[in-house]
Amino acid sequence: xxxxxxxxxxxxxxxxxxxxxxxxxxxxxxxxxxxxxxxxxxxxxxxxxxxxxxxxxxxxxxxxxxxxxxxxxxxxxxxxxxxxxxxxxxxxxxxxxxxxxxxxxxxxxxxxxxxxxxxxxxxxxxxxxxxxxxxxxxxxxxxxxxxxxxxxxxxxxxxxxxxxxxxxxxxxxxxxxxxxxxxxxxxxxxxxxxxxxxxxxxxxxxxxxxxxxxxxxxxxxxxxxxxxxxxxxxxxxxxxxxxxxxxxxxxxxxxxxxxxxxxxxxxxxxxxxxxxxxxxxxxxxxxxxxxxxxxxxxxxxxxxxxxxxxxxxxxxxxxxxxxxxxxxxxxxxxxxxxxxxxxxxxxxxxxxxxxxxxxxxxxxxxxxxxxxxxxxxxxxxxxxxxxxxxxxxxxxxxxxxxxxxxxxxxxxxxxxxxxxxxxxxxxxxxxxxxxxxxxxxxxxxxxxxxxxxxxxxxxxxxxxxxxxxxxxxxxxxxxxxxxxxxxxxxxxxxxxxxxxxxxxxxxxxxxxxxxxxxxxxxxxxxxxxxxxxxxxxxxxxxxxxxxxxxxxxxxxxxxxxxxxxxxxxxxxxxxxxxxxxxxxxxxxxxxxxxxxxxxxxxxxxxxxxxxxxxxxxxxxxxxxxxxxxxxxxxxxxxxxxxxxxxxxxxxxxxxxxxxxxxxxxxxxxxxxxxxxxxxxxxxxxxxxxxxxxxxxxxxxxxxxxxxxxxxxxxxxxxxxxxxxxxxxxxxxxxxxxxxxxxxxxxxxxxxxxxxxxxxxxxxxxxxxxxxxxxxxxx
Numbered sequence: 001x002x003x004x005x006x007x008x009x010x011x012x013x014x015x016x017x018x019x020x021x022x023x024x025x026x027x028x029x030x031x032x033x034x035x036x037x038x039x040x041x042x043x044x045x046x047x048x049x050x051x052x053x054x055x056x057x058x059x060x061x062x063x064x065x066x067x068x069x070x071x072x073x074x075x076x077x078x079x080x081x082x083x084x085x086x087x088x089x090x091x092x093x094x095x096x097x098x099x100x101x102x103x104x105x106x107x108x109x110x111x112x113x114x115x116x117x118x119x120x121x122x123x124x125x126x127x128x129x130x131x132x133x134x135x136x137x138x139x140x141x142x143x144x145x146x147x148x149x150x151x152x153x154x155x156x157x158x159x160x161x162x163x164x165x166x167x168x169x170x171x172x173x174x175x176x177x178x179x180x181x182x183x184x185x186x187x188x189x190x191x192x193x194x195x196x197x198x199x200x201x202x203x204x205x206x207x208x209x210x211x212x213x214x215x216x217x218x219x220x221x222x223x224x225x226x227x228x229x230x231x232x233x234x235x236x237x238x239x240x241x242x243x244x245x246x247x248x249x250x251x252x253x254x255x256x257x258x259x260x261x262x263x264x265x266x267x268x269x270x271x272x273x274x275x276x277x278x279x280x281x282x283x284x285x286x287x288x289x290x291x292x293x294x295x296x297x298x299x300x301x302x303x304x305x306x307x308x309x310x311x312x313x314x315x316x317x318x319x320x321x322x323x324x325x326x327x328x329x330x331x332x333x334x335x336x337x338x339x340x341x342x343x344x345x346x347x348x349x350x351x352x353x354x355x356x357x358x359x360x361x362x363x364x365x366x367x368x369x370x371x372x373x374x375x376x377x378x379x380x381x382x383x384x385x386x387x388x389x390x391x392x393x394x395x396x397x398x399x400x401x402x403x404x405x406x407x408x409x410x411x412x413x414x415x416x417x418x419x420x421x422x423x424x425x426x427x428x429x430x431x432x433x434x435x436x437x438x439x440x441x442x443x444x445x446x447x448x449x450x451x452x453x454x455x456x457x458x459x460x461x462x463x464x465x466x467x468x469x470x471x472x473x474x475x476x477x478x479x480x481x482x483x484x485x486x487x488x489x490x491x492x493x494x495x496x497x498x499x500x501x502x503x504x505x506x507x508x509x510x511x512x513x514x515x516x517x518x519x520x521x522x523x524x525x526x527x528x529x530x531x532x533x534x535x536x537x538x539x540x541x542x543x544x545x546x547x548x549x550x551x552x553x554x555x556x557x558x559x560x561x562x563x564x565x566x567x568x569x570x571x572x573x574x575x576x577x578x579x580x581x582x583x584x585x586x587x588x589x590x591x592x593x594x595x596x597x598x599x600x601x602x603x604x605x606x607x608x609x610x611x612x613x614x615x616x617x618x619x620x621x622x623x624x625x626x627x628x629x630x631x632x633x634x635x636x637x638x639x640x641x642x643x644x645x646x647x648x649x650x651x652x653x654x655x656x657x658x659x660x661x662x663x664x665x666x667x668x669x670x671x672x673x674x675x676x677x678x679x680x681x682x683x684x685x686x687x688x689x690x691x692x693x694x695x696x697x698x699x700x701x702x703x704x705x706x707x708x709x710x711x712x713x714x715x716x717x718x719x720x721x722x723x724x725x726x727x728x729x730x731x732x733x734x735x736x737x738x739x740x741x742x743x744x745x746x747x748x749x750x751x752x753x754x755x756x757x758x759x760x761x762x763x764x765x766x767x768x769x770x771x772x773x774x775x776x777x778x
Contacts, residue, residue: 007085008036008056010047011077012063013424015394018105018148019070020134021045022092023176028062029090036085039093040147050085069135069280070108074397074426092171104140104148104455106390107224107370109282109314111136113174118316119323124163129206129317130188130364134178136280137315140393140431141225141370142180146455150179154365161186188364190317195353205360206320212358213329218242220334220348220356224315225370225389226341227334227348229356234327236298242330243300245355247337251635252302254284254309254372256331258322263287263310266296266328276375276382281390282314283373285382297328304628306645311372314390317362333371338438343369368451369444370431378730383751385728386416387758392431393452396753396762398422399502401509402769406461409449410768411473412761413466413493415636416754417445420761421458422769427503428456429753429762435636436472445473463488464768466496466760468524489768493523493760494534495543497723499770500763501755502540505748507719509770513539514748515546515708515717517736520724520756521561521616521636530554532614532724533670535707537715540770546715547668547707549618550574551611555599560617563632564624564639569596570603571621575676587683590630615726618672619643622696625679626689637725644729647693654691657699661706668710670703697731705739712745721748725756 012021017040025038025047036049049056060078067073110118114131117123125131132138145152160168164183167175175181182188192205202208209219216238218231229246231238233255243249257263260274267287276285286307289296302308311331313319322329333341334352342348343366348359374386384391398404408422417433430448434441452458465477467490474490481488491499498516507514516536525531526545533549552570554560560567569591572584585592602609616637623639624630626646633639657678662669675696682692708720720740727733733749740747753759 005050005052005087007081007083008049008051009079009081009083010049010056010060010063011044011079012047012073012075013044014074015070015072015105016040016045017146018134018139018179020068020174020176020178021071023134023171023173024066024068024071025063026090026092026171028059028066031062032059034059035087035090037091037093040149048081048083048085050087069111070105070139072394074395092177104143104146104393106281106392106394107139107141108136108280108390109312110316110319114316115319118319125183127320128184128187129190129315129320129362130180130182131316132178132180132182133174134176135174137178137180138224138364141366141368141389142364143455144367146457148179153179154367155180155182155187158182158187158364188362190360190362193349193359193361195349195357195359197349206323209321209358209360210325216241217357218245218355219358219360220352221317221321221360222345222348222362222366223317225366225368226343227352228331229334229352230321231330232327233297233301233330236300239298239300239330242332242355246332248332249634250303250638252305252307252309253330253332254311254374255297255301255328256311256313256318256322257328258325259312262326262328263312264290266290267308267310270377272380272382273377276377277310277312279390281373282312283375283384283390284309284311286374286376286385301330304642304645306648307376309374317360331372338435339440340434340438340444341369341371368431368448376728376730378734381751383728383749384754384758385756386432387418387429387752387754388431393428395426395428396503397506398425398427398769399506399509399766402766403773404769405772407458408462408464408765408768409453409458409460410464410761410765411449411466411477412764413473413757414468414471416757417441417473418758418761419445419449419452420765421452421456421460422765423456423458427762427765428452429759432758442472446476460484460486462486462768462772464761464764465490466524466764467492467526489764489771491764491767492526492543494518494520494525494531494536494724495538496760496763496767497755498536498538498543498721498763499540499766500753500759501721501723501748501750503762503766504750504753504759505721507748509540509773511539512719513537513715513717514719514721515711515715516543516721516723517704517708518724519615519726519732522612522614530610530612530614532612532616533618534613535668535711537711537717538721540766545667546711547670549613549615550662550669550671550673551613552617553603553609554612554614554617555602555609557608557610561620564620564628565591565594565630566599567617567621568624568630569594569599570609571618571672572676573600573603575673587680588625588630615724616640619726619729622675622679622693625683626693640726640729643693644697644731646690647697647731650688650690650694652691654695654698656702657695659699659703661703661710663710668707670707675699694731697729698735701732701735701739704736705743708740708745709743719746719748723750723755723759727755
């Protein structure tokens with residue numbers, strides 16, 4: 001039987017706009033000599049072919065095998081059509097409007113081809129700080145709308161010169177439909193200003209910047225998703241001055257170095273770390289310091305922390321700044337303490353002129369603020385601590401079994417805020433926004449919701465949020481639901497953490513309940529109490545609390561979070577006899593100067609001393625006992641981070657401390673009280689603090705493992721999910737995972753999404769969807 005050329009439509013969804021996908025399709029069509037067309041529309045990419053069936057099969061095979069570097073496919077559907085398709089060649093046609101189903105592509109680090117042009121004197125883009133192509137450059141940060149065309153970006157105000165226009169219109173060119181395409185004649189330009197906003201007329205601003213930074217000057221630089229504050233990371237005085245001016249006493253600064261050879265002088269650099277640093281995401285990677293005989297970065301870069309956060313230049317502007325620079329630069333977010341990163345030129349001059357002495361600015365508008373992503377390496381895996389530039393808003397596929405019958409908006413928590421949109425078969429988790437308790441960050445939170453809803457033409461029919469009545473995200477959701485008459489779902493904080501972990505690991509919607517171990521700071525419990533160290537039997541729809549840390553009082557409420565000694569005193573008060581408690585200042589002399597009697601009265605009268613089962617606060621108590629941020633912290637998790645660093649310095653095997661299990665209640669309790677006599681005894685005999693810190697970590701792992709085994713015998717689960725901010729502790733997480741693996745359990749962890757509250761919105765969305773979908777539904 002004769003076989004004829006037929007008309008086909010191929011619908012492609014995913015990250016397929018702004019990544020060179022249409023010229024890639026055009027090139028495949030030319031190779032196979034098939035006719036038809038390709039276009040962008042709001043649903044993704046539509047390909048029409050007139051071809052033999054075997055040619056279509058080959059076309060699709062090549063499409064999947066040779067994707068452009070930034071493209072990601074979520075679905076590809078082939079159907080025959082009655083449409084009339086030209087037989088005279090293959091064309092790329094203009095974008096079409098419609099309901100948005102495609103994704104916005106994350107910003108991508110400068111590719112090798114653009115870098116080669118940047119450094120080639122004969123190239124017309126030599127030294128141009130905004131060089132890009134379809135394989136790299138700004139995407140999400142400049143996007144105002146979808147489809148991703150120049151008119152929908154902040155590059156719309158720059159008319160291309162004839163040379164750039166020719167590249168843009170040539171399907172065979174690397175810059176075909178590269179929306180930010182520009183050159184020095186027609187594109188954005190940089191300028192150098194002093195802190196008073198005076199324009200400085202210089203031949204090469206990057207050479208001036210290098211000279212001034214080398215002399216100890218602090219500068220502000222407008223980059224891809226916001227401003228950075230920059231200084232010489234090896235200059236102790238400059239780094240300390242930056243800390244003083246920015247009001248950031250101790251939180252580690254991120255660093256940028258010209259290449260991995262420079263990075264390797266300061267940290268231990270594995271092949272995997274090199275790949276991460278050089279990837280299209282180009283995140284900040286936390287790496288263990290190298291032993292370089294005392295020469296290295298300033299102590300003030302990361303006080304008391306044995307790791308440094310390095311990234312490589314990810315824009316041509318940063319590459320020009322680092323050219324020939326043989327030492328690392330501090331590259332920290334350009335904002336006053338607690339505020340969002342500046343993105344506007346006038347805003348930066350207003351907010352940063354008391355910090356920076358010199359400003360490098362440009363006239364390309366940043367439409368969306370995007371901080372740098374942060375990852376750490378653990379057992380060969382990259383684990384996101386902050387998902388932002390380069391990673392967001394790349395969509396996440398929903399786990400098997402989930403159906404979306406209405407668009408959903410999930411609002412996350414209070415700290416490390418993100419939002420999540422769900423439509424079709426995917427979730428779009430926003431970039432890291434910050435802590436909503438700052439008014440400017442809350443304004444950015446509201447603006448981001450508006451932006452995402454506009455960008456994705458998203459009209460929520462369901463809202464998901466945390467149960468905490470005082471979270472600003474919860475209040476926003478309640479008001480939104482009331483004003484727009486939208487159904488809402490409130491999700492318990494730790495249930496959302498576990499659902500986020502399950503979702504990342506593609507656990508099916510109708511899967512058996514798992515045991516979730518969620519260890520974090522604070523979350524509003526189902527009983528109205530403060531939770532933070534929970535073992536939950538959970539699926540996506542519901543959770544049941546099976547185990548918990550023994551609660552203790554947070555004397556002073558939020559002050560107990562900021563002042564670790566309060567947690568220490570509260571735990572000692574539960575663990576010791578009155579006589580032993582009275583002699584506690586013998587072990588911790590600083591307690592003698594603290595108002596312990598006032599705290600005792602607050603606890604006795606239950607006045608501003610809520611009970612909490614918080615694992616984060618347990619870490620704070622032990623950290624204070626070992627003189628890690630005893631009196632106060634200046635950033636979230638500081639005491640616990642210092643405690644982990646202390647334990648990491650333990651160079652010999654130690655036995656774990658003994659913690660007990662209390663099985664007399666409905667909830668199996670991990671009783672930490674036996675811990676304290678052991679710590680006191682060891683401190684009195686001057687056991688090294690590193691060994692005490694390690695014995696605590698191992699003791700907690702041993703007790704948690706024992707709890708899991710008791711609960712498995714009762715409830716017969718086979719899977720365990722680990723989440724919560726405390727799970728970012730590499731020692732704890734690694735040892736716990738290994739212990740549970742050895743017991744034959746399947747352990748899920750979070751890698752692509754943060755285990756902290758940055759992944760919360762995704763979990764809220766999955767719980768809300770699962771509750772909307774009846775059990776067993778198709």
